[in-house]
Structure formats: C-alpha cells, structure tokens
Amino acid sequence: MVEGPLVHLVATVHRRLLLGQRLRASSPNGKFRGGAALVDNQVLALIEAHGKNIFYFFTRLKPANSNQIIPQHLPEDATVVHIHFGLSGSFKTYTAPGPEVRPTTRLRLVAEKMGIVAHLSANVCSHGNLEFYRKKVECLGPDPLRKDGDKERLWATLQTSRKKIGAVLMDQSLVAGIGNIYRTELLFITGVHPNQPASSLARSTFEQLWSEAQRLFQVGVITGSLITVSPDEALRPSPSRNGDDYYIYSHKYCRRCDGEVRRWKLAQRTVFACEVCQPLIQQTSKTQESIDGIFRERSL
Template structure:
C-alpha cells in the first residue's frame, strides 16, 4: 500500500497540472459515472492529501475522495489522451495532461461534512503543516499496545506505513514490541522530527531512503539494494540479511497481519 509521501506527491502533481481550470471527468469503467457527470467541466479548485487519503476539491460540487488501498494506481501522460485500457475508475483531463485511476479501494464524491468526518478519524500527518504531534503522543503515552502497532494505526498517526514504521524504529533503537506508554517523551519528539524529515525527502525524490551516508553502498562497497520499493533502507524486507550497522541478522515476524522487521542487537528488548 502506498505510504503518505506518495499521496502528497500525487496531490502536488494534480494541483499543479489540473487545479484552477475546468477539467473533463469521466468513468470509462462506469462505477463512478454518475459522480463524474456532476463534475465534468467543473473547475478543480485544489488537491490535498491527509495520510493515505487524497482529496480533489471541486467547491460546491463536492470533493472526490480517493484511497488507493493495496492495488490502486494513477497513471498520467500528456494530451492527447489514449483510449482507456483496463478498468479505469476515473479519468481526469486538463489543459495539458490526463490521468487514469485504476483499482482504488475508495473513489467517491463527498460533501464537506463527510470529508471532515474522514479527517477527524485520522491522526496527525507528519507531512501536513497543521499536524499536532501532541495528539499522537496523547494516544501513545496511554497505550499498552506495542509502538510498532501504534505507528501503523492511522487514527494515531496518518500516513506512516510499514516501511517508515520499521525504519524509524530502527533509526532510534526502539524495540518494536515496546508498549507505547513505556516510550520516553523526548524519544517520541525525536522520532516525530525524523518522520517529518524522512517523509519530506520521500515527497521530494519519490522513494523511501533512510540510510545514513556512512552506510550507503558507495561508502561501504556493498551492492545497492534491489527491491521494487526502491530506496536504501536498514531493515525493511531485509529479513535474514546482515544489519548494515552491526552485522546481526535482521529479524522478521508478523504483527497485526503485517510484516515486521527489526535488528535484535540495535533494537534490544
């Protein structure tokens, strides 16, 4: 599932390419046809992301809410648009570009109250200027749940997925099964600041990089990481491989239905 930086990149791209002018909206697949007909020819006012949710605002006509889920993707190219290929839920055409949305978990037209209700269910997003890390800390500091599970709970913290979760815990030496209420406040402040910096870099470069310069391939002589997720990381999807810092085998377990990765030596219980 795409993490928060991907949705913020999409929001910036769509705002730059489509906002401020009338757009053509259609649903070649048909599942969004009635909503698309209400928006077709209207001005896309703005686009924004909150966590893993994308919002296209059309003023009084409402807001398109998109959650990509596990399989959703946007594909974009310059005009003229080609014929739809596959199950295109929503097609957007602007002045210079067009984009197709396929396979989202959610693609729906909402009113302002419904949008506000979604945002109210979400925790603070490290990539948003209005984020309040104290809100997340209030939940974490009272919880017996593991910090690894809390970081993935979108009602606690919005936008952090499995990669950022594993990497920020490693970077701060936090054992993933530590109860939230046992986490030190100063350590949480450092983790929040690190997430802000890492995720902003993810928005900028379009991938997740978490490895310090001294541990990069060009510094150590190791082979670059080969993974469809891209980016250089410490523990994510490196189970059984040597830790880049201490050489211990990276551990792996299942936690709340998701893969968890950590270094037993660098993140001692």
C-alpha cells in the same frame, strides 16, 4: 506501496497541472460513474493530502484567490472526491490524449486548456460533500508532513495506549501516512523495538521518532521514492550486501550491523527488527530517558 509521501507528491504535481482547471470527467471501467458525472465540467478548486488519503474538491465556479483556499472557504455544494490508493494504485498525468485506459482506470480527468489527462487507479474512490470530507479527516491521526500535524495529539495518545509502538504507527487513526516500510525503518533508525509498549516511550525518543518521520517523508516527496538509508551510509559497503534503500525492511540481515533480521506479524502486517540495533527494553519512560543516548549513538 503508496505511503504518505507519495500521496503528497501526487497532490503537489496535480496542484501544478490541474488545480483551477475546468475538467471533463469520466469513469472508463464504470466503477465511479456516479461520482464522475457529478464532477464533470466542474472546477478543481482544492487538493488536500492527509496521510494515505487525498481529497479533490470540485466547484461550479472558480474560487477567487485560489492559492489561498481552504475547505472552509468552499461552498457547501462542493463535491469532494476521496481517494485511497491501497498498495499499488496510481493517479498519473499525461500529455493529451494520453495512453489507452486500463480495466483498473476508475476515473479519467481531462484538462482541455492545459492539454493534460489524468488516469486514476485506486483501491478506494468515493465522493460526498464537505461534511463527508470533515468526517473522513476526523478519523485520521496527525500527518507529519502537514503544517497542522499535531504531534502533541499523538503523544497524549501514547501515554495511555496499551498497544505496542509498532501497532500504533500502523493505526491511521492515531498517526496518518506511515505504512509498513516507514514503520519498520523509523523504528530501526530510532533504535526502538516494534514490541516496545507505546506508553513506555520517553519524550526524547518520541521527539526523535516524529522528527525522523518528517525528514523521511520530505525525502520521499522530493525523490518520489521511499528511501530511508542516509546518504553517508548509502556510500559505505554494506556488510550484508543489501544495496537498496532500506536498512532492514524485507532484509534477511541488517544493513548496519549484519545481524539477523527477525520478522513476525504485528498489526496484520509483517514487521522487521534487528534485535542488536533495536533491543526490546521493558522499561518505564523515565528509565528509558537514561538510555536514549545509547540509542542515538548507535544510530550515528
């Protein structure tokens, strides 16, 4: 499952291996033939990751000061390739000539000077100009991993939202990069029930939720894995003998208290909750402020 941190990891690797290179492009399965023709023999000038989306900017000439380029600095005739990996896409790099392409390989890039090839398999692969990029980004919420990720924008939305917090976290137009695993685990760590009305979250709980999202996302980029269990708890024997990287996601019993994990559909995906560690409290924000300390103690 490709959530925000793994997209940022792809961007980090490709910046090191492909950025600034003039690339040969082709579409082995023919599903991105037009886009590949546009970027063939172009320079990869910029890579931007935003939530579960990644954007590759191609230009005819290599920009000066390429390490400091932002989209606004690029020429209007730049071609932008937008990628969304879906549940199981990938964009892997290999030493040339690389492996045989697969039926799912939409795009193949070759950096001849670097001796690197990259194969893309993705749910969405489209292209456009800079205005195309701007419109795509305008539809996305703040990304906890980006420096420009504006948590105040999300907080303002929560104040008037009629959605449950579990639905908000899966809405990429409200907050970008959180998928079902992080949705489940973030709410568990902060002691918030997925059905909690978003507008009832206290400011302190919201701050903890945003901070934990940043922390877990950073762990994901560093490790290349979706790990949510803290190092201390990972070393402890688990009552339910769940020895993997999650507290409750896809578990029958809670890794922390051994209570039964409930599951149901929310925002079209199965969500999980331990109702011992995440009691549903129908309260206003002010009332919840007084019980935030209890949730924090429980998460220690």
